[in-house]
Amino acid sequence: MFPRAIGEPDLHPEPGRPLTPSAAPGRRDDGAKPLPPPLDSPGKPGEQRSRPPFVQHSVPPMTEAVARRALLRFVASRCCYGSRAAGELAIRQLRQLGTYRYRLETFSESRLSEWAFEPFTKPGAARRPGEAPLDPWDVEVGAPPLFQGQTRRCRVPRSALVRDCHRCHGHGRSKCGVCHGAGRTRCVTCKGSRRRLKQQKRCQLCSGTGRKRCNTCSGRGSKTCATCQGEKKLQHFKQLVITWKNNVFEFVSEHHLNFPGELLSKVSGEYIFKDENVVVYPIVDFPEPEISLASQRAIAEHSAAFATSSRILRQRQTIELIPITEVHYQYSGKPYLYYIYGLENKVYALDYPERCCCGCTVV
Numbered sequence: 125m126f127p128r129a130i131g132e133p134d135l136h137p138e139p140g141r142p143l144t145p146s147a148a149p150g151r152r153d154d155g156a157k158p159l160p161p162p163l164d165s166p167g168k169p170g171e172q173r174s175r176p177p178f179v180q181h182s183v184p185p186m187t188e189a190v191a192r193r194a195l196l197r198f199v200a201s202r203c204c205y206g207s208r209a210a211g212e213l214a215i216r217q218l219r220q221l222g223t224y225r226y227r228l229e230t231f232s233e234s235r236l237s238e239w240a241f242e243p244f245t246k247p248g249a250a251r252r253p254g255e256a257p258l259d260p261w262d263v264e265v266g267a268p269p270l271f272q273g274q275t276r277r278c279r280v281p282r283s284a285l286v287r288d289c290h291r292c293h294g295h296g297r298s299k300c301g302v303c304h305g306a307g308r309t310r311c312v313t314c315k316g317s318r319r320r321l322k323q324q325k326r327c328q329l330c331s332g333t334g335r336k337r338c339n340t341c342s343g344r345g346s347k348t349c350a351t352c353q354g355e356k357k358l359q360h361f362k363q364l365v366i367t368w369k370n371n372v373f374e375f376v377s378e379h380h381l382n383f384p385g386e387l388l389s390k391v392s393g394e395y396i397f398k399d400e401n402v403v404v405y406p407i408v409d410f411p412e413p414e415i416s417l418a419s420q421r422a423i424a425e426h427s428a429a430f431a432t433s434s435r436i437l438r439q440r441q442t443i444e445l446i447p448i449t450e451v452h453y454q455y456s457g458k459p460y461l462y463y464i465y466g467l468e469n470k471v472y473a474l475d476y477p478e479r480c481c482c483g484c485t486v487v
């Protein structure tokens with residue numbers, strides 16, 4: 125067997141299996157592994173630059189009316205919470221707190237190429253001798269919408285090769301699998317005995333021959349090759365699969381409240397810092413050291429995870445202040461507590477006094 129030129133597909137794959145390139149030394153596109161981006165890609169940190177300032181934050185003050193309205197809305201959305209207590213309870217204290225949320229988004233692009241084939245129908249589309257396929261990272265695909273996940277497939281230009289169909293060996297037809305090429309099958313009515321069992325008469329359906337014309341191939345013994353659709357030749361080409369992904373790192377600072385922290389990831393806060401660029405730099409001087417540490421950890425983690433296997437197209441880091449109000453109230457002479465959180469004024473009520481017991485969760 126002649127050694128194949130690098131970049132050509134294996135043209136003798138096992139029957140029924142899609143064509144995959146075999147491992148040859150010096151190949152970059154072996155199978156479906158992501159292709160490392162070129163070293164001169166954007167996304168490598170350069171000079172330190174000045175970052176946007178932290179904005180002085182201001183959370184709108186919580187009032188008793190707003191706190192009660194939020195609770196009434198929450199109670200109305202729960203089937204087993206009564207609204208009477210929410211209307212009658214006496215609010216004793218509103219304690220306004222807040223917590224910081226840090227987020228890093230890394231928008232990355234990865235590329236892999238795989239061999240694919242299709243029936244060859246358009247003469248002239250094949251690669252000319254001596255032409256090398258374009259490097260997958262050099263294929264222009266246009267700019268994707270930023271920070272949105274997406275997958276696009278396209279052909280690598282100049283990668284097409286035309287070869288005889290490996291399934292039918294270039295005949296365009298393949299042997300019928302039902303009659304094994306004979307064009308006739310056993311008569312199902314007389315099961316090939318040529319006679320009806322009871323009457324011992326000649327079988328009408330096969331005229332006493334015991335065999336019938338094969339329905340699958342209409343008696344031809346062969347059918348159009350499904351792989352090349354009768355075209356006899358296949359065009360093999362490299363298909364480029366480009367995946368854009370928005371990778372998110374999120375950290376919420378410790379708030380020391382009797383409050384499930386995961387609820388905070390579903391609400392929004394007041395932006396006090398926004399920084400977007402090809403790459404962003406770790407925050408070092410935020411008043412709350414936890415947030416600076418989270419930023420340093422996030423950027424290190426993302427660059428370790430994505431810089432070698434993909435190209436970082438853009439990064440965005442934000443700090444939000446999420447308001448939390450602790451509402452102390454009294455009802456029927458007993459003290460209770462609920463929380464209002466996020467700019468959406470969502471409510472978390474641990475021990476709301478007026479509840480039936482159909483077992484729904486309290487969040």
Ligand SMILES: [Zn+2]
Pocket residue numbers: 300301302303304305306307308338339340341342343344345346
């Ligand atoms: Zn047949």
Ligand SMILES: [Zn+2]
Pocket residue numbers: 311312313314315316318319327328329330331332333334335
């Ligand atoms: Zn018959």
Ligand SMILES: [Zn+2]
Pocket residue numbers: 289290291292293294295296297349350351352353354355356
């Ligand atoms: Zn074929």
